Amino acid sequence: MTQRSAPFDLAAIRHRLTQGGSRQWSSVEELTDDDEFRRWVEAEFPAAATILAGTGRRTFLKLMGASLMMAGLAGCGEGRSDAALPYVNQPENAPPGIARHFATAVTFEGYAQPVLATVYNGRPTKLDGNPEHPAARGASDAFMQAALLQLYDPMRSKTPLQKGQPTTWAAIESMVNTARAQWTAQGGMGLRFVVGDITSPTIIRQLRTLISALPEARIHRFEPVGCANRQTAMQLAFGRVAEPVYALEQCEAIVSLDDDLLGPGPWQVWHAQGWAKRRGEMKPGEGRARVHVAECVPGLTGVVATTRLAADPPRITLLAGAIAARLGVMQGQSATLSDAEHQWVTRAAEDLDAHRGRSLFSVGAHAPARVQAVACAVNEKLGNVGRTVRYREPMAALEGGSLADLARDMQAGAVTTVIVLDCNPAYAAPAELRFAEALGRVPTTLHAGLYADETAAACGWHVPLSHALESWGDARAVDGSATILQPVIGRLYQSRTVPEVLAMLSGAVGPDAQALVRETWAGTFGDDFDGRWRQALHDGIVQEEQPAPLSLSARVPDIATEPAPAEGIDIVFRPDPCVWDGRFSDVAWLQELPKPLTKITWDCPVAISPQLADTLKVGNGDFVELAAGPGKIAGPVWVMPGQAANTAAVFLGYGRAVHRNLSHGLGYAASALRGADDPWHVKGTIRRVDGHRSFATSQLHHRMEGFDFVKEVTASRPTTPPPKPQPTLYPEKSPEGYGWAMSIDLDRCIGCNACIAACNIENNVLVVGRDQVAMGREMLWLRVDRYYSGDIENPRSYFQPVPCMHCEMAPCEMGCPVNATTHSPEGLNQQIYNRCIGTRTCSSYCPYKVRRFNWFDYRKIDPATDAAHNPDVTVRSRGVMEKCTYCVQRIEAARAAADKENRDIRPGEVTTACQQACPTQAISFGNMNNGDEEVSKRRRSGRHYVLLEEVGTRPRTTYLARWNDDPGGEGA
Amino acid sequence: MTQIFSSAADAWLRLLAAGGLALVAGTTVAAVGFARSDYYTGANIHPMSQPVPFSHQHHVSGLGIDCRYCHTGVDTGARAGLPPTHTCMTCHSQVWTNAPLLAPVRHSLAENKPLAWRRVARLPDYVYFRHDIHIAKGVGCETCHGRIDKMPLTAKAKAFTMQFCLDCHRDPAPNLRPQDAITTMNWKPDAKTPAASQLAAAYHLRLGEITHCTVCHR
């Protein structure tokens, strides 16, 4: 930052941010149009400025060499301002440099992800799941963690645009005023809204009022992934919309047909916590936590499944029919099932039957609606409804037409105004709708979004939306409870929230976001408004009684019982596990997060089955062309072990057309193939085409090569082999004081990446860019290794998180010539960046290869992370080694607190970032010298084992063997 | 055969050899010394110019104001904190209201712009120092900041080298004082002060454990 101006502004901001220091941050709103603040922000992101001027951040990453040259030169000095700036008026409760926490939420597909935001001097630096909230219980997923970096993303839209040229809010307002006159004249005829899934009571209220005022106006809902297909299915089953909510903690047997319950998405944390609870209670003999999965594309649920079957989409329908038939929901039928399928169906049906009321039959939201409807009937028959599954009014309650209707009307010229709220149909809509083109025919088009994206480019007008962390708002979490969003930082740009934009549309002048939200809740809170409002803000959840679950009875639709004539291959569409439908594709750091199963970063493959690869004679990275109807896409292949034989999976979120977007030029746009009526599956053809692209993966080798890094226990062999005695010449350490240790339960790990995400943000782990990852230089302190065993058509998959082992006999420590890595009396393997001279001996000697090296000066590559840095952790410069520290900054903070009170650190007082984030509590951390702590109990467990015990390093990080409840398929 | 060198050449050669060795040794000693010099560490050198010539001497020994009156947060958080302009004005709205020396302070309040002091006691970015724990464990202000009450203009009293920190972290006892004497200047243990060892025990110092790296570096 420029030393002249920035510190001055910074102080001014601190002052403003905390003036009066009121709990609700009302004062923050004053910042909205504070030039000083914006100047400070600009000063804070010099790199951002460069990039904006330049040709886009991805090019920037590609041109890293040059930038690193400069950074390297600058990297040597400790150049800092020596200015010290006190407040002018110091607020009572905001001493500088002390973290404060605020409960709020970020939204994902409309659902609230309840968070607790850590804020230093008015700048949020970390998000964690709100521990008070039933839908989070302190846990988080990668998207929740990354929301913070999206807040600071320099690519965010900063000013309103007219035809791509910067304009003012005043101009927008005058445009709206003229337009509104016309709407009111025609009762809203030709006025259309496009919205995603919305759970926000305020936004729903506002839209409904608008519609009632302008009866001819229409709302169209478009969520590229979303729950639209699910609701169609419910219509079919119950004749009305409904939203199923699963209670996996109740399920002794789960049968999932292509439903990745534990996979990424708004429901991940909710499902993972339920499943893990059940899994944790399971002991050999007592009860079951069986999961039977049949899926066409390998998902996280398939990895933890008891039995897994690879099935092409058409087979899914048959399997559903077969199970329904066996359970007497449908007439017995003779679907032509293969032996494997038959065997699987038998076991699945038996388990469901054996655990009536304690089981769940779920079908993926992207399966045909009829098949999902059958599942409703089966669950009803099994008596699961109300116990493992309940139905409720959909959270995204807004009734509206489809995008296809809108496209048709637009083509017909029946539309005069389109207002797109916080979604990106121009990019994500199925190509056959030719949406962007149709949009061109509409006289007035307005897009409100976080980014100036494809839709913004296709619209006449664009207004920037505020990030959830800058906004007053509200939203409902998956469990149905509402959270009130409060800003934890002043708005960085001239942005407004969706409620403010809607208020502007309805003619309000200078709408106040907070007032709009308060208005919504006035009814609910009643007399004691201020009290309950304050309470809701404090807790991050609104206390209100939930509506009773709907009692519905399902009709059984008839579904195909014979296989459809197989022509061509099945092309299925899946959201990308890291950038979802593209809404996160500009967060550099999610791009660099290895995708759970492929470990690919910065790219988007076409996943095909080994069989298909064999017939096409292609390997990883070879290009194939997929064609369905008019649509064609070409992309590099990833041979996905365990994928259904005749299936090719295509992922959303890449092939962005926005020049500055990080994923511009990466991957392909899946929308080219997507159909409007069935957006999840098409029949098509595949052929090999010229071209090869080598992926940047964080793991090159995927088989365990006969080693047992991941150990398994079974009912017959319920314990791991006892540890061998390890002689040493060094004196044995006496177990006194604190002995920090970590235990990772491989039976609970679902490979969701939440731990990596949390670790990266907590410890200022830097983005290095695609080229560097390709060279094997990714910076992850905590990696999740993924192994396969068995045949490639349907292998057994394993996840294994590997942080630093903090060995008691650490090979790295004796290698360092300058004592930059040493052992603390409490068993921490300390890495001292400022002492490191970069001989890299420690890493050479490390048997686990968990150390990471700053080959260049990576500090300026991703400007987004600058502002998000954790002030308690050094940002590593060029030429130093780094690695997992067990979040020592948290240990030391707890110690300082404890020492001031002359007490010991309490059990559970220190949690590592990964442990905190993990939705399944696979990770436990604590003082192993205290026998009562969870980590000590785990170390005594029969499933306990040490990675690479034979090397004699005596790690403090140890593992619990995975529980294989179906060894060799004979059942346990 | 003709002489190539004069008879003195031999002496010169020896002199050169000796001189060379002396130079090498000298440079080494000089470098080691320089790293400890006040010039390099910035200790005890004349105070740097500040927007307001604030005198700790006057306010501390003259008026007897306690350190914590201005440096709030010193015993609650990592940072001692510089007093906000408001704090200065609590008195100076009454006394020296028109003193030209204090003009910057008045402007700061009027224009709502902070006073841009220059940092005197500064540690490198990679040192995570906490004031509160040091105070809680009985380390007095004077121990690191010196006789602040004797400073008309504030200067750095100690060379904040790692050695300086380690000396105390390795053997803290001699630098401990009772809680009531934390801010006392020129404090000397008297008859009823407990012995250093007793203090260390009373403060529950984890002797030998406060020298490992991550106590200060993360």
Add this chain to the structure above:
Amino acid sequence: MTMSEAPILPRDQSLGDVTDQLARIPLHFPTRRRWLIALSLSMLLLTLFAVSVVVLFTRGVGIWGLNIPVNWAFAIHNYVWWLGIGHAGTLISALLLLMGREWRNSLNRFAETMTLFAVVCAGIYPVLHLGRPWYLYWMFPYPATMGVWPQFRSPLEWDIWAVLTYLTVSVVFWYVGLIPDLGAARDRARRRGWQVFFGVLSLGWRGSAVHWLRWQQAYRLLAALAVPLVVSVHSEVSLLFAAGTIPGWHSMIFPAYFVLGAAFSGFAVVAMIAIVIRSLFALKNLVTDDHLDILGKVLLATGLMTAYGYVFEIFDAFYSGEAHEIQTVHDRIAGAYAWTYWGAIVFNFVFLQLLWWRCARRSPLVLFLVSTSVAIGMWLERYMILVTSLYRDFLVSSWGSYTPTFWDWSIYIGTFGLFMVPFLLIIRLFPVIAISETKEVLHEEQAEASHG
């Protein structure tokens, strides 16, 4: 014992002739043109080196092909290679001196010179490969204001000392050996400049009996110092690897293995230089075919000992039964870098077998080619030891690969400039063969002849 068997130098030459012949080389340089060409080429390489180093220091070690797991490669293995070459010089001049093997007297001068600059090339690599080379001085135990010391358990720490000690002793040993010849050159110098130059360097050498006595004492004393260093230094270097738990490194045989390998490669390079110099300066009468014959035998011997190391490594792995060790052996023989392993075998040991035949040993051409192949073979061996152990160590998940970049190569090739430039200058300025010591041999032989 003296050369009572076959004389190694032709006796039909007078002592005076020898002095003239050798002292004339710097004074009236024979092959000026070829020398100039060689020097300018070397200068080019040196420039390449300089440029590469500047780029390296400004941008960081990331310009090399390194990664995790392979975070040591060219820098370290070239360091080991150069240092190994250096050792032969010391072995020849010091060890053989103490053992009274006078035939070394014709070779020791340029052997020592070679040692000198090989060690310089080696010594510069540990600096280049640091992530933050500007903090190199933290490796020295000086009284730092940080109050912390280097870690003396670390092999790298010993490394610094080993190399520096070795360099110092080599320089002194080389210089002391040079003094009498500098005296001789001074006396034969006619131009004032040369007289002063040699005059100063010869430290007033008059060749009196006392001088000779002192000189002998000093020279043998230094030799006695240098010999154990050869062993200790390269044993220490081997600990860089053996001290780690990595399969393929963590082995007791490493010290012996490395020292022998060093001698092997070193003798090869000595032989190469000997052959070139004797043809360049027409010294067949002093560096005779017998010399080549002996060098060939030594080469063969050390080569076979090194080969034993290879055999034992494999035996070791299977004898231990350690899955990871066996995995590594397999990776070396059949893995992605098998070419380094088989390359090392072929270049080191296959061509070497020629030296069983006397005619081959005495043929300069054959010996030169074999020596070259050994130099290459040993380079491949160092590469193999580093990369094949690191690229697949324990956890399958972190298996990686390594490809040297342009900058890896440029710096390595640059070091040839760093070696050749000073070497060429030295042979330009000083007698390439120890005059006095050669004369000593000749004298003894002639004495025997006359008495015999």
